[in-house]
Amino acid sequence: MKLLTAKYPQEIRRILDKYPDGEKQSALMPLLYLAQRESGHISREAMEEIASILDISVTDVSSVAGFYSLFHEEAGGRYRIQVCTDLPCALRGSEQFLHGICDYLGINSGETSSDGIFTVEEVKCLASCHHAPVLQVQGDGDISYHMDMTLETAQKLVDSLRVEAQKGGKE
Numbered sequence: 577m578k579l580l581t582a583k584y585p586q587e588i589r590r591i592l593d594k595y596p597d598g599e600k601q602s603a604l605m606p607l608l609y610l611a612q613r614e615s616g617h618i619s620r621e622a623m624e625e626i627a628s629i630l631d632i633s634v635t636d637v638s639s640v641a642g643f644y645s646l647f648h649e650e651a652g653g654r655y656r657i658q659v660c661t662d663l664p665c666a667l668r669g670s671e672q673f674l675h676g677i678c679d680y681l682g683i684n685s686g687e688t689s690s691d692g693i694f695t696v697e698e699v700k701c702l703a704s705c706h707h708a709p710v711l712q713v714q715g716d717g718d719i720s721y722h723m724d725m726t727l728e729t730a731q732k733l734v735d736s737l738r739v740e741a742q743k744g745g746k747e
Contacts, residue, residue, distance in 0.1 A: 580611055580625050588629065601630045604640055608647050613717070616656075617648040645699040646714070652695035653688045655715035655737050661698045664705035673709035674698060676727040680734065693741045694734065713737065 581588060591606045607629065611622035618641050627634045641647040645658055659674040674685060678696050681689050688695040704710045707723035711730070715737070722733065 578625055580607070580622060581629070584610060592629075601632050601636075604630060604632070604637065605644075608637070608641055612647060615651070616654075616715075617651045620649075645697070646719070652697075653715075654693050654741055655713055656695045656697055657711055657713055657734070658697045658699040658702070659685075659711045660700065660702040660704070660708065662700045662705070665702075665708035665710065668705075668708035670709040673725065673727060673730070677711075677730050677734070680727070680731055691738075693738055 587610060588607070591603050591610070592600055594606075595602045604626065607626045608618055611618045611626060623637045623641065624634050627637045630637075638649070641649055648656070657677060659670060659677065661670045661674055674696070678684055678687075681694055681696060683689055683694075683696060685696050685698045699712075702710050702712055702721070704721075704723050709725045709730075710721070710723045711725060713720045713722070713733070722729070
């Protein structure tokens, strides 16, 4: 079933028109973003449809989606809290910071909170090693970046996001 082409035909055309003939595979990332925009993740069916649109393999689509921390192949919470634990950040305490956030939410890294609001993920390189611990929050169509975090500032962030989600804001 062609869900993307049925739902977003003009948007897909606009994306494809940005690339010269013979180079439409370059539209892969914008199409992945389009597929993820509504549900917060990219289904296998959407990957198959994107592969068909671009005339590339599903493996090529899946490998790009799996490489970038901004794309998700599985459903998660309304907000994805992604903590960098690459070596420079780890030397500045990011692993303990990650565990502290997980403990605060009562989950492990890679899991979603029981209320469905938060998924915590460990990622590599958010390009701010000198400001570690650092995290980014994806949700409600936005990405926010938070540097020089402490467990206390992270807990305040989590609490404010929870309030926002419970009010039903930003959807």
